[in-house]
Amino acid sequence: MIEFRNIDFGYDEKLVLRDVSFDIDPTESVVIMGPSGSGKSTVLRLILGLECPQRGEIRIDGRNICVMKEKDKQELRKSIGMVFQDGALFDSRTVGENVGYYLIEHTGLSWQEIERRVREMLGFVGLDASEIIDKLPEELSGGMQRRVAIGRALLSTDPKIMLYDEPTTGLDPQSTENVLTLINKLTRERSISTVVVTHQIADALGVAKRFIVIHEGEVAFDGDFVGLRDCRDDRVRNFLGPFRASMDLVAEKKFMNGV
Amino acid sequence: MVASLFGRPIYIAETMEQMYLIGIGSLFLVVLTGLFSGQGFAIAFANELSDFGAKDYLGRIMSLAIVRELGPTLTGLMMAARVASGITAEIGAMKSSNQLDAMRSFGIDPIKKIAAPRLITLIVMVPAMTVICDAVAIFGAWLIAIFHAHISSTMYWAAIRERLVFGNIFIGLVKPVVFSLVIAFISCYKGFTSEGGTKGVGQATTDSVVMSSITILITNFVFTKFFFPMLRGYL
Numbered sequence A: 001m002i003e004f005r006n007i008d009f010g011y012d013e014k015l016v017l018r019d020v021s022f023d024i025d026p027t028e029s030v031v032i033m034g035p036s037g038s039g040k041s042t043v044l045r046l047i048l049g050l051e052c053p054q055r056g057e058i059r060i061d062g063r064n065i066c067v068m069k070e071k072d073k074q075e076l077r078k079s080i081g082m083v084f085q086d087g088a089l090f091d092s093r094t095v096g097e098n099v100g101y102y103l104i105e106h107t108g109l110s111w112q113e114i115e116r117r118v119r120e121m122l123g124f125v126g127l128d129a130s131e132i133i134d135k136l137p138e139e140l141s142g143g144m145q146r147r148v149a150i151g152r153a154l155l156s157t158d159p160k161i162m163l164y165d166e167p168t169t170g171l172d173p174q175s176t177e178n179v180l181t182l183i184n185k186l187t188r189e190r191s192i193s194t195v196v197v198t199h200q201i202a203d204a205l206g207v208a209k210r211f212i213v214i215h216e217g218e219v220a221f222d223g224d225f226v227g228l229r230d231c232r233d234d235r236v237r238n239f240l241g242p243f244r245a246s247m248d249l250v251a252e253k254k255f256m257n258g259v
Numbered sequence B: 001m002v003a004s005l006f007g008r009p010i011y012i013a014e015t016m017e018q019m020y021l022i023g024i025g026s027l028f029l030v031v032l033t034g035l036f037s038g039q040g041f042a043i044a045f046a047n048e049l050s051d052f053g054a055k056d057y058l059g060r061i062m063s064l065a066i067v068r069e070l071g072p073t074l075t076g077l078m079m080a081a082r083v084a085s086g087i088t089a090e091i092g093a094m095k096s097s098n099q100l101d102a103m104r105s106f107g108i109d110p111i112k113k114i115a116a117p118r119l120i121t122l123i124v125m126v127p128a129m130t131v132i133c134d135a136v137a138i139f140g141a142w143l144i145a146i147f148h149a150h151i152s153s154t155m156y157w158a159a160i161r162e163r164l165v166f167g168n169i170f171i172g173l174v175k176p177v178v179f180s181l182v183i184a185f186i187s188c189y190k191g192f193t194s195e196g197g198t199k200g201v202g203q204a205t206t207d208s209v210v211m212s213s214i215t216i217l218i219t220n221f222v223f224t225k226f227f228f229p230m231l232r233g234y235l
């Protein structure tokens, strides 16, 4: 359960988020959309407790993360998985060590067992494990790094919340499909809250039924697909732009595929 | 920041890795520093002393100068140049590529994971390197003593031993421990607080080396001038 209550936040004096409020239930998936620089990544950072708001309250599972002690925050973060926008892979560790990071740090599993799960996960995100497991992240292409980052976030023992910052940007259609399937699978099987930040309208429709549009730090829209398509708010209409016309088409296709 | 340096968990593997990188990596530099400054100083002193017909004192002077002043300061400066820059650059790069945040997102405290192993390593390695630097410098001065100043080897070693007393050794070992704290705190602090991408990391790295070098020199003076005289009665 994620609750944002009237959040004001700025990295310096200038506010990046203004009076942002929303609730995300356990088992619910939400897509956050908005123009570049509108504050989407910032919302995810706040959920992780990496930043604290100037005003308002953020509750994760009923607990106000901003008044928590550093130790409790660490404990809480173990149950939150995050895919950073730029991947943020540990560049001096191998792909295997990156993907297995959570298990290495927080479980007493043997390296054999961890490696088995890492290989499985790499296969899951469409990468050839035996080829890249001992490579450094910099030896991979951008799209491969992104998938390694997703694998790393997914391979923890028991996440309750998953945050994805533009997980499909820069991926080919097949990998995009895999990643979206993966996100859906995880959301359904483990009943976790999922927040996906994305620009891809088609992807957005594939992973969630609820959409939040952020515009210059304010929530411009919060609702379902039909509401989004028919939204009269200029900020939302401008953001969707040419996509609005094709939204029905995209939706039809998605629904036909049974998503 | 200081509070989370201590206490669990302690990352053994990281600490061992740092011991290797910082210790073994600095060995060559420290040996060279010790050898050449030991010889340089020995030549200067030997020339001066022979004017007074006091060449036999070379060992005493070298022993005192190396163990109490030269060894700790030179090693401190060398470690500041080599290790402080490395630590700041590494932490700064991790910060600017969000790796520190990624670490936090896994419930890991970067200060415990990154700063603590480096602090522990420096507390062990700076004194160890100082001892090595001392030994090599004394050896270098011995070469000068026999081949340049033509002092007998026995005389030289006797003079060295005469000044190798507990008080001097103690001072010579307390200083590097203090220097290791200086290097660890400044370099980690500069890394964690670096801002502004690549350029910011570069600036932080420069600051880190300059600040720790100057702090080492000033601390060294303060200790020599004010603290150790206070201990004189006890040593």
Ligand SMILES: Nc1ncnc2c1ncn2[C@@H]1O[C@H](COP(=O)(O)OP(=O)(O)OP(=O)(O)O)[C@@H](O)[C@H]1O
Pocket (backbone or CB within 6 Å): A011, A012, A016, A034, A035, A036, A037, A038, A039, A040, A041, A042, A043, A085
């Ligand atoms: N570390 C920071 N320090 C200062 N300002 C920042 C920092 N990070 C982001 N900002 C500012 O906060 C605002 C929102 O940034 P954010 O990264 O949340 O945008 P975004 O919606 O994720 O954009 P994009 O789609 O391009 O990723 C921007 O105006 C940005 O300049």
Ligand SMILES: [Mg+2]
Pocket (backbone or CB within 6 Å): A040, A041, A042, A085, A165
């Ligand atoms: Mg972003």
